[in-house]
Amino acid sequence: MAKENKAFVKEITPQSEDFSRWYLDVIQKADLMDYSPVRGCIVFKPDSYEIWEACQRELDKEFKRTGHRNAYFPLFIPESFFQKEKEHVEGFNPELPWVTEAGGDKLEERLAVRPTSETMIGHMYAQWIQSYRDLPVLLNQWANVVRWEKRTLPFLRTSEFLWQEGHTAHATEDEARAETMQMLDIYTRFVEDFLAIPVIQGQKTPSEKFAGAVDTYSIEAIMKDGKALQAGTSHYLGQNFAKGFDIQYLDKDNQLKHVYTTSWGISTRLLGALIMVHGDDRGLSLPPKVATTQVIIIPIGPQKSREPVVEAAGNILNQLQGLGLRVRMDARDDVSPGWKFNEYEMRGVPIRLEIGPRDLENQQVVLVRRDTGEKQFVPISELETALPSLLDTIQHDMFEAAKTFREDHSYTAENLEEMTSYINDKRGFVLAGWCGSDECERAVKDACSATSRNIPFDPPAQPTNCVNCGKPAKHAVWFAKSY
Amino acid sequence: MAKENKAFVKEITPQSEDFSRWYLDVIQKADLMDYSPVRGCIVFKPDSYEIWEACQRELDKEFKRTGHRNAYFPLFIPESFFQKEKEHVEGFNPELPWVTEAGGDKLEERLAVRPTSETMIGHMYAQWIQSYRDLPVLLNQWANVVRWEKRTLPFLRTSEFLWQEGHTAHATEDEARAETMQMLDIYTRFVEDFLAIPVIQGQKTPSEKFAGAVDTYSIEAIMKDGKALQAGTSHYLGQNFAKGFDIQYLDKDNQLKHVYTTSWGISTRLLGALIMVHGDDRGLSLPPKVATTQVIIIPIGPQKSREPVVEAAGNILNQLQGLGLRVRMDARDDVSPGWKFNEYEMRGVPIRLEIGPRDLENQQVVLVRRDTGEKQFVPISELETALPSLLDTIQHDMFEAAKTFREDHSYTAENLEEMTSYINDKRGFVLAGWCGSDECERAVKDACSATSRNIPFDPPAQPTNCVNCGKPAKHAVWFAKSY
Numbered sequence: 010m011a012k013e014n015k016a017f018v019k020e021i022t023p024q025s026e027d028f029s030r031w032y033l034d035v036i037q038k039a040d041l042m043d044y045s046p047v048r049g050c051i052v053f054k055p056d057s058y059e060i061w062e063a064c065q066r067e068l069d070k071e072f073k074r075t076g077h078r079n080a081y082f083p084l085f086i087p088e089s090f091f092q093k094e095k096e097h098v099e100g101f102n103p104e105l106p107w108v109t110e111a112g113g114d115k116l117e118e119r120l121a122v123r124p125t126s127e128t129m130i131g132h133m134y135a136q137w138i139q140s141y142r143d144l145p146v147l148l149n150q151w152a153n154v155v156r157w158e159k160r161t162l163p164f165l166r167t168s169e170f171l172w173q174e175g176h177t178a179h180a181t182e183d184e185a186r187a188e189t190m191q192m193l194d195i196y197t198r199f200v201e202d203f204l205a206i207p208v209i210q211g212q213k214t215p216s217e218k219f220a221g222a223v224d225t226y227s228i229e230a231i232m233k234d235g236k237a238l239q240a241g242t243s244h245y246l247g248q249n250f251a252k253g254f255d256i257q258y259l260d261k262d263n264q265l266k267h268v269y270t271t272s273w274g275i276s277t278r279l280l281g282a283l284i285m286v287h288g289d290d291r292g293l294s295l296p297p298k299v300a301t302t303q304v305i306i307i308p309i310g311p312q313k314s315r316e317p318v319v320e321a322a323g324n325i326l327n328q329l330q331g332l333g334l335r336v337r338m339d340a341r342d343d344v345s346p347g348w349k350f351n352e353y354e355m356r357g358v359p360i361r362l363e364i365g366p367r368d369l370e371n372q373q374v375v376l377v378r379r380d381t382g383e384k385q386f387v388p389i390s391e392l393e394t395a396l397p398s399l400l401d402t403i404q405h406d407m408f409e410a411a412k413t414f415r416e417d418h419s420y421t422a423e424n425l426e427e428m429t430s431y432i433n434d435k436r437g438f439v440l441a442g443w444c445g446s447d448e449c450e451r452a453v454k455d456a457c458s459a460t461s462r463n464i465p466f467d468p469p470a471q472p473t474n475c476v477n478c479g480k481p482a483k484h485a486v487w488f489a490k491s492y
Numbered sequence: 493m494a495k496e497n498k499a500f501v502k503e504i505t506p507q508s509e510d511f512s513r514w515y516l517d518v519i520q521k522a523d524l525m526d527y528s529p530v531r532g533c534i535v536f537k538p539d540s541y542e543i544w545e546a547c548q549r550e551l552d553k554e555f556k557r558t559g560h561r562n563a564y565f566p567l568f569i570p571e572s573f574f575q576k577e578k579e580h581v582e583g584f585n586p587e588l589p590w591v592t593e594a595g596g597d598k599l600e601e602r603l604a605v606r607p608t609s610e611t612m613i614g615h616m617y618a619q620w621i622q623s624y625r626d627l628p629v630l631l632n633q634w635a636n637v638v639r640w641e642k643r644t645l646p647f648l649r650t651s652e653f654l655w656q657e658g659h660t661a662h663a664t665e666d667e668a669r670a671e672t673m674q675m676l677d678i679y680t681r682f683v684e685d686f687l688a689i690p691v692i693q694g695q696k697t698p699s700e701k702f703a704g705a706v707d708t709y710s711i712e713a714i715m716k717d718g719k720a721l722q723a724g725t726s727h728y729l730g731q732n733f734a735k736g737f738d739i740q741y742l743d744k745d746n747q748l749k750h751v752y753t754t755s756w757g758i759s760t761r762l763l764g765a766l767i768m769v770h771g772d773d774r775g776l777s778l779p780p781k782v783a784t785t786q787v788i789i790i791p792i793g794p795q796k797s798r799e800p801v802v803e804a805a806g807n808i809l810n811q812l813q814g815l816g817l818r819v820r821m822d823a824r825d826d827v828s829p830g831w832k833f834n835e836y837e838m839r840g841v842p843i844r845l846e847i848g849p850r851d852l853e854n855q856q857v858v859l860v861r862r863d864t865g866e867k868q869f870v871p872i873s874e875l876e877t878a879l880p881s882l883l884d885t886i887q888h889d890m891f892e893a894a895k896t897f898r899e900d901h902s903y904t905a906e907n908l909e910e911m912t913s914y915i916n917d918k919r920g921f922v923l924a925g926w927c928g929s930d931e932c933e934r935a936v937k938d939a940c941s942a943t944s945r946n947i948p949f950d951p952p953a954q955p956t957n958c959v960n961c962g963k964p965a966k967h968a969v970w971f972a973k974s975y
Contacts, residue, residue: 045565054563080536157595
């Protein structure tokens, strides 16, 4: 009983009261992470690392299906490498950690701990690529990277994080641009279909693009507090890095030409998105496709009738596992069913399967959805079809619910007053016209702390005037506060 | 034709001429790695990274089957952490790279880039473990680690390498010792059954054990130059780290007790072992279980009869892939079959399947084994059974061949003269009696540069006297030069 009481001592702060506090409560109570003694670095505990592993498996399959292969490049990058692409060094220099001593000696040249690997990989590609026959080069790396952030937030902005970074080199601009778009589409499908998070595809404005890119494309998701989270980016790098690192190939026409490169990445900040899109005041809520445990079986009822119930539950467990469903049973008798209900809701398990003596008599079970709380009685004989179908339904409904939330929190602003009011009072995504100037983009930020998220490929409206200066709009832009 | 010529410009140095040169030739010609601009750090190119991925999949399955879960801990470790276990700091301090500046500021405390994570994980376990109910804790981490080595060698000894490190905490010494042995057994089965490399299980002598361990156990393999390679280690750490980091739990008897910990790891140096155990003068030779491509199909014959041959080859490809075999076809017509034969032998593909117009007429193909060079004609209709069985045979035979090699290079020495002669002239593993003193162990090293590999659990003989001092032997010890 001591254990049960302990679990209830600290309730989760409700989202409506303090969303940031809610987030920090959930990630600790659902046992996802812990703070480490190194500033801004967290420990990924097994429950969050497992989600990352599921993401890796799914994306890796897509990368390989589209002809990419994995490789691994060094963690350390010589300081001189950062000087070779001007914007890149300006963008990343303030965030770099430096190794200055190693093996008892002071190093002649400082080594950065990689914040991203365009420079190192550019250097290697320059050695590997000689002829048009060597192109395209399509590599991906799963790795840790470090950016010494001033303000950190678990999963969303940590000094060290885990990610994948794809790096490709092509003979032509067209091919490189097609690759950039292909990867943005793969990210979109992955985030929407696997994580059940709807996203907006679009292009970053020049002030928000990757340091060193010609064009940056992103997918943007809305969190339950109305803030945006950039869920993945794909960069068309043009010949910037090719020229900086001298990546040239001899073309069919016997001319030496610079290649065109791309890079693209998603990271463990997606775990933060999962929590903030689907979580509620009872804790985490995981879409079935990403959940390590999709169904938790909990035998209930009084001690004296326990044995046949647990036996029947065990049979159901075996049967469902045989179908390839990810099912576990919690048959401990030193914690109450109520405690277990709370615990697995907190951890976000999509379906709870309860079975008690009366159910056993009726040859049925109770299924409870984590996302909606709906309960239904299902005959044991129908579980094999009912459960897979319910998991599909939940996956689908979670996506739709998130989409509805986004629609309910999307606005269109004609001027800065409207923008400010929507951002500060309604909290959400605001579509507005933009003339294309840095000044007008900055004016929005100064007015209400919202930044441009992206220029959507498929805007719901086409505003005619710039939200700040009123001149004709060049683009429709989504603005929002962001993580 | 230019491409073909280029490939033949530089032949591999024969093993008999210069084994080290042979090794470096193979890893570059088989496209496994490249040197990076950072001292001692290599690039794992796709062909080697793929092997590592196969190893990860196989081991990860075993770790999870035995109740372990993956997690991820920070890359950086505060300097003060290393002071908490005396032997540990002495062992690792000379090899540490230090981050002294980050985000534009000089750090107050230097951060080591992890060489291994006992200290960081010990610190976290101290927060997580309160009660006997929290035990055992069974975690594993897949990560990069850095040790600033003076002399480096690709895969075998690199400044940065990839590995897994398991870290467990237990209530009793017995449980921790059982875990240590369980993991050594898992490594043994993995290296022998999956990589087809026979190993010797045993305990390290005190001078060779892990810095901070009570007992270190290892599996040792012999390379084709007679040198030993430590293929995996499992450490019983006793209460050393538990005391250094204050990892205590409240036991059932209401007493506060220190836990017992273990750690165990294997790394990308196994790739070096794979190459040096199975490779030959034609290049790499991969055991079927680890090979990404198990069978390469090469259509042959004159241009005019190419079309039906390529079509039949394509059908065979589909049929075999449908069986789950990892098969590829190389139907390029701008390189000759001879060039392809050499190329795929170099890359170590276990089976080559050739099919030409005459074969097609006879409804048969030619299978050529990479390990022995044996050729056989097989009817197309029998491929579905013949190929899986041949892959099994190759896997088995490669292990047996490596075992025979080891037996042919194992000796027993009665005194230092014999030891020196076996080590320097015969090149191999030498079993000898040892009195247990550091002096006698050092005497062997001084005489012939061989170090103690381990005290085998199951020695082939039980020498009665110490190889150096002649006093009664406490242990039989394997000595060898080593990587």
